[in-house]
Amino acid sequence: MEKLIAPSILAADFANLQRDIEMVNESDADWFHIDIMDGVFVPNISFGMPVLEAINRHAGKVIDVHLMIVDPDRYIKTFAELGADILTVHYEACTHLHRTLQAIKAEGMRAGVAINPHTNVALLEDVINDIDLVCIMSVNPGFGGQSFIENTYKKTRQLKEIILDNNAATQIEIDGGVTDKNAKQLVEAGADVLVAGSFVFKSATPKETVKELKEIANS
Numbered sequence: 001m002e003k004l005i006a007p008s009i010l011a012a013d014f015a016n017l018q019r020d021i022e023m024v025n026e027s028d029a030d031w032f033h034i035d036i037m038d039g040v041f042v043p044n045i046s047f048g049m050p051v052l053e054a055i056n057r058h059a060g061k062v063i064d065v066h067l068m069i070v071d072p073d074r075y076i077k078t079f080a081e082l083g084a085d086i087l088t089v090h091y092e093a094c095t096h097l098h099r100t101l102q103a104i105k106a107e108g109m110r111a112g113v114a115i116n117p118h119t120n121v122a123l124l125e126d127v128i129n130d131i132d133l134v135c136i137m138s139v140n141p142g143f144g145g146q147s148f149i150e151n152t153y154k155k156t157r158q159l160k161e162i163i164l165d166n167n168a169a170t171q172i173e174i175d176g177g178v179t180d181k182n183a184k185q186l187v188e189a190g191a192d193v194l195v196a197g198s199f200v201f202k203s204a205t206p207k208e209t210v211k212e213l214k215e216i217a218n219s
């Protein structure tokens with residue numbers, strides 16, 4: 001299976017958002033990764049519905065929304081209406097995760113679960129067949145530009161084993177501190193989708209950087 005690249009719009013230049021979205025459209029990237037933060041679940045606020053609505057008007061690829069918010073059930077329908085193709089909620093923010101996953105699918109979206117660096121992947125085993133995407137956080141969520149946590153390789157291998165043992169079709173996404181230095185090792189551990197914010201948008205040649213990352217991931 002082809003390995004996918006999802007540039008994180010959090011690292012884009014918000015004063016030139018359309019330009020940066022077009023860059024992703026024209027690049028070898030596969031998905032738009034959109035980080036929504038509420039200042040409660042994480043110590044930062046990113047952007048909300050009007051911005052996502054504007055992004056969706058220009059984005060020509062899959063929209064992968066990563067919700068870092070408490071009580072995400074309140075907004076599932078809204079995000080479906082805003083054009084999310086994949087809606088990822090945090091394990092740590094959901095008391096009734098199984099119900100939340102069904103609610104996301106009922107709105108026609110693919111259902112994702114993100115886990116913080118301290119959350120053991122084994123906690124997902126009983127719902128693995130209900131999850132389309134697991135987003136392993138390789139930094140503490142809330143900010144772009146942080147350094148990659150090395151324990152992520154082990155978590156990725158463990159999660160891959162759970163997916164295979166259960167004959168699940170779940171994809172593994174890695175989010176935080178992804179660069180050309182760890183991409184290959186992440187894919188070897190079992191990653192299917194690599195999110196990259198700073199590495200892509202802080203590059204002088206972002207389109208080439210996406211291409212480079214995609215080549216490394218698929219080499």
Ligand code: DX5
Nearest residue numbers: 008141142144145177197198
């Ligand atoms: C962090 C976000 C990430 C972030 C990744 O809370 O979920 O998606 O934008 O940015 P980099 O690639 O700069 O670590």
Ligand code: ZN
Nearest residue numbers: 033035066175
């Ligand atoms: Zn994210």
